[in-house]
Amino acid sequence: MPTVASSTELITPDRPWPVKARHAAVDVTHLVRFRTSGLRRRTTGPALGLGFLVLTALAAVVPAFTEGAASSARASDVRLLLPTAMAGFLIIAVVAAVASGGGRELIPRDEAVAFPVSPTTDHLGALLLAPLNIAWLIQAWFLLGATAYALVPALLLPAQIGMLLWLAIATALAQVVAWAMEALRRRPHGVGAVRALGVLGVLAGLVLQLSGRLTDVLDRIPTVLLIGGLTEGWSWRWAGTVLAELLVLAAAVALGAVPAHLAARRTPRDEVRAESGHRPPRPMPRSVLAALVRTDRASVWRAVPMRRGLAVLAVAPGLVAIAGDLPWSTMTILPGLVASGGALLFGVNAWCLDGRGALWRASLPVAPSSVFAARAWVLAEFLMVAAAVTLALASLRAGLPNRVELAALLSTWVVVTLQVVAASLRWSARNPYPVDLRSARATPAPPVKMVGYSARLAVSTTLTGLVFGALTRAQDWQAPVLVAFVFLCWSAFRLARTRARWLDPVDRARVVTAVSA
Template sequence: MTAPALPTVAEARWLRPVRDVGHLLRFRSASVRRRSAFWWTASVMVGLTLAAATVPALVPATDDERLNVGVLLPTAMAGLLLIAVVSAVASGGGRELISREQGVAYPVSPATDHLGALVLAPLNIAWLIQAWLLLGAAAYTVGWQWSLVTLQVVLLLWLALATAIGQLVAWSVEMVRRRPRGVVAVRIVLCALAASALIVQLSGRTLDLLDRVPTLWIVAGGLGGVRWQWVLTLGAELGLLVVVVVAGVVPVTLASKLMPHDELRMESDTHTPRRMPWTDLSALLRLDRASVWRSVPMRRGLAVLAIGPGLVALLGNLPWEQATVLPGLVASGGALLFGVNAWCLDARGALWRENLPALPGTVFWARVIVLAEFLALASLATIAIAALRAGVPSVSEGTALVCTVLVVTLQVVGASMRWSEQRPYPVDLRSARATPAPPIMMVAYSSRLAVCTTLTGLFFSFLGRVPNPAPSLFFAILFLTWSGARLARTAHRWNDPVTRARVVVTVAA
């Protein structure tokens, strides 16, 4: 029996990152606390994807109704690409497969980091919802026939291609951001792009621009079953996917040789001492606010959350009835920055904080106030941007909007503090690419928050159409009472020294 041929140097160079990603995935999966919950969640996600790609095809509809949805497919594909780019740029190049501290002891190459970020990119609720909507719209457009399979294959490849393009753009932006005066250059380019989009919208040329979206020929190639146009489209997507994935190694390698200016400036900056606070609560508030506002991912994430939905409302000229949904989406997104694991902000400092002469309840409510401030500020910034075109709301609309902000903020804060006490994780949030919880848990958290806050926003949007603002106030008091009671129960559990010790030991690990 002949021995298997050893791979050449070039083959080993290209295959090693793929093998290393497999090793890191097994390493991460071995640290999962509840394997059954992990596989159950993964099965649900796969099942929802299959359902989104097939069930809408069984819905009875006329040809005109299917055509109206099919016309929007190219625009939806372009929207998913935009979301992939924005999420990757905001996270500094994509999510980390292994944290920076854990990766010190392992030879994780830039190519491995790049491929790992690509694997984790779909574990994002915004990405998943857009993907499900895209596959569902395609199934509804085609119906139950053989063209459904060919079109969905093309769209699945587009999902992978859009994710890879977003990753390539994000690493390129991160490479520029880490160069001298790169932060200023990136901000200028982003402001120019936002201004250009606003000009296009105000000039009324949005539809003309959407008609020229290059994703139209991809949809056309996926229709009609197996034919030479479908094979050509499939080959073009596969070839472009390989080129984009390989090209992404270049900017990530160059970026890895440069130090991140934002993170270094935050860690090495000096601050003038202020007057001593008068109470324990004010001292803890000052400490927690500094932990949040001096963190790069928090500031960058807040900017994306506040400006992104606001620009969508501004460009889409959303009325106040529809803009009422935005505060809930912004609040749920803000909680995913650190709120779902709020005590990880302290990291090893949690041991020092527990030695402070402050009551546990004071520590708890200080963290609650800071998280509520963070979420409310993001929601109010979004509303301020949306108000530039929405005009002055009526009394009922304004009341419903204020009630929505208050209710969803307390809902998200209550859920975040409850999850932070029940399932803490040790996370280093100094990196712009860090997440406060494992990827699969982030999907679960974001799904629950998005569903809850969206339903609440829709409910108050309906109440905003009622001429009398009394119903909004009545239901707001009910929601606030319920969420406040649940938050008070969480505060009571935090006073238990055993519960508090478990959280502190976990986040300080």
């Protein structure tokens, strides 16, 4: 009887690579339509896309017409720092992509079994989803805004065209590095090799910073040449620079498919080890709540994306604080930054940790209040540990704080943790999603929802950090403590309201049914 190919690739080895690329691009369009068809509100995606385009246009134009743009000493300083900012965007994109195992999944791993896609399609889908991240968007808007502020309006349009191409190049190059690291990670002893490379990279950066040679290195980065060509207006040098960017972009996109194929042929060792490892039994906990906390804690700390995400969230801001020699008054921003990122790993859809086991857990003779308390405790514990590591690293070069600074920092740490926990559990109960977090590239919610969650968390925690940063100048250490008490009361009220919603059997059944689908 006749058979047909079971893969969307429909490619044999003798097909030329342009045909393979065209088939992969077509598959991406099908998968995007498949994912968007599941949105509850069909207008959400186009509305958000239009909103991001408008914000990007404003970030690229408005700073050029502010006071001091292109003519002040500050504008001159910004113009000198543009090559460094471009390199910094590339580094951040690489770290984010490596930590997520090559990029985001356009289709979850379990669904990909029924709808097999080629590694090239997976690579192109990861590139397409990379900008759907609030950290990427903020960095991109900052770079476009800095370019607009530093240049005269006559040079703005050609420079911004080249800067947009650079954003695409940095994202594509980050995917190449990330897929290469993922392929290396899946080789024998690959996990240790990747960790060793990460440690060596961090040590090299610290040595350059502490030795005072970082400025000399930054003066020799290739982005200096790019800025020279992009800021000359409509000239032949600008055209040559843009053409070179287009060639690099095309090469990076095509090159990324090579390590993606290498990674697809190998077993993800860290994920398999987490699922097939043998663990000795431990003594029975003394209470039901302790048993639930132990189960939830194991679900979090044994998951590969949680461990990778925690390492990046906890260490990276701390290293930036060490390099920048942040004072104690500025460190109040760090706990909110780390807590927001930690919640995006699983907290915004906290009940998806149970997966199909949610039906079994719902049948246990356990009070729903204990289940809610255990999940809230584990989420708060996860966020506080990550923020504690960041603050410990940041304090290495900050000296000893006074009582007011210490009180403000500790108050911020506790306030933003409870603030993020309350918001995350509220969203988890309102919009549950069935997500398999075993994959290192899985996200707890659809990409569009993740952008909204990350934006709201970033705004609220940043404002909270700024409030307590201002309180570091107070005369008495009790001032930040009293303000923290007000914040904690409000967050506790919102958490209690979410708890009451969870205790409702109808709402609880809706959440359990959704995450176990």
